[in-house]
Amino acid sequence: MEHTADIPPLSWPHYLLVFFVSLLLWVLLTGTFDRQELVAGVLVSAAVTLLFGRRFEIFTGFRFSWLAPFHILSYLGYFFVALIRANLDLAARVLAPSLPINPALVEIRTGLKSPLGRMLLANSITLTPGTLTVDVVDDRLLVHWVYCPPGTDLHQATERISAAFERHLSRFLI
Amino acid sequence: MSLIGDILLVVGCAFIALGSLGLLRMPDVFNRLQAGTKAATLGTLAVLLGIGFNHPGWWAKLVVIAGFVLFTNPVGSSSIARAARKAGIKPRVLARKIGTDG
Numbered sequence: 001m002e003h004t005a006d007i008p009p010l011s012w013p014h015y016l017l018v019f020f021v022s023l024l025l026w027v028l029l030t031g032t033f034d035r036q037e038l039v040a041g042v043l044v045s046a047a048v049t050l051l052f053g054r055r056f057e058i059f060t061g062f063r064f065s066w067l068a069p070f071h072i073l074s075y076l077g078y079f080f081v082a083l084i085r086a087n088l089d090l091a092a093r094v095l096a097p098s099l100p101i102n103p104a105l106v107e108i109r110t111g112l113k114s115p116l117g118r119m120l121l122a123n124s125i126t127l128t129p130g131t132l133t134v135d136v137v138d139d140r141l142l143v144h145w146v147y148c149p150p151g152t153d154l155h156q157a158t159e160r161i162s163a164a165f166e167r168h169l170s171r172f173l174i
Numbered sequence: 175m176s177l178i179g180d181i182l183l184v185v186g187c188a189f190i191a192l193g194s195l196g197l198l199r200m201p202d203v204f205n206r207l208q209a210g211t212k213a214a215t216l217g218t219l220a221v222l223l224g225i226g227f228n229h230p231g232w233w234a235k236l237v238v239i240a241g242f243v244l245f246t247n248p249v250g251s252s253s254i255a256r257a258a259r260k261a262g263i264k265p266r267v268l269a270r271k272i273g274t275d276g
Contacts, residue, residue: 025238027234028234028235028237028238029234029235029238030234031231031232031233031234031235083212083215083216083219084216086212086216087189087192087212087213087216090192090193090196090208090209090212090213091189091192093196094192094195094196094199094200094209095192095195099199099200101200101201101205103202103204103205103265103266104265105265119249122248122252123244123245123248123249123252126211126248126251126252127211127212127215127247127248130208131208132204132207132208132211132251132252132255133248133252133255134204134252134255134256134259135252135255135256135259142259144204144205144207144208144255144265146205146208
């Protein structure tokens with residue numbers, strides 16, 4: 001993915017985020033809140049952050065705010081509902097003898113600028129009912145749609161495929 | 175507890191089985207990817223959740239596995255779809271062509 005000029009330079013919240021993500025991964029992998037493990041985890045995460053924090057450009061799109069955790073949770077909730085709907089929808093199509101599909105490639109436009117934001121949007125689209133991201137070029141996403149209503153243009157496709165996800169994502173990503 | 179876990183395991187396997195059926199029935203590579211990705215992702219998550227109910231001590235590692243599956247599965251499918259398109263495979267379009275690029 002291309003880097004965009006609007007991405008802010010690395011700042012201390014960025015390093016803090018790298019630190020806490022490393023620490024979270026450590027705690028999950030050790031599976032305990034034992035003090036010795038935690039101290040070792042803090043030391044290792046700090047080392048990782050200091051040595052490699054600069055390389056984790058993927059996190060630069062994060063929009064820091066106190067509400068960010070709630071926005072992430074509400075995004076996850078919306079996402080899992082969409083994932084389950086996608087599977088039920090797919091099951092119905094696959095089991096129907098007539099195989100009701102009407103595939104098409106459509107383009108949609110995104111307002112998200114950061115690599116992480118575009119990646120999460122593309123992933124979300126891939127896992128939701130009847131859509132699969134084929135390519136990302138700048139602010140356009142090429143999407144394969146299993147059941148495209150006839151006569152859909154770019155605006156309608158954007159509205160129906162990505163608008164809800166984009167609303168959720170843009171609250172905590174650039 | 176263990177009953178819920180078993181039910182989730184069965185549900186997960188059922189979704190993966192439906193995904194395989196979709197893989198067989200769908201007409202071209204893009205539609206097949208659609209069937210495979212969604213079913214495999216939700217199926218794997220349901221199986222992981224079922225294991226979590228049966229072995230409550232493992233939940234932390236299961237969360238890590240679920241996270242990696244959620245991040246990598248759709249990326250893999252998108253990459254295959256992108257490669258297929260670059261290799262010149264035209265998606266089967268039944269309706270009139272839509273959008274600016276086909």
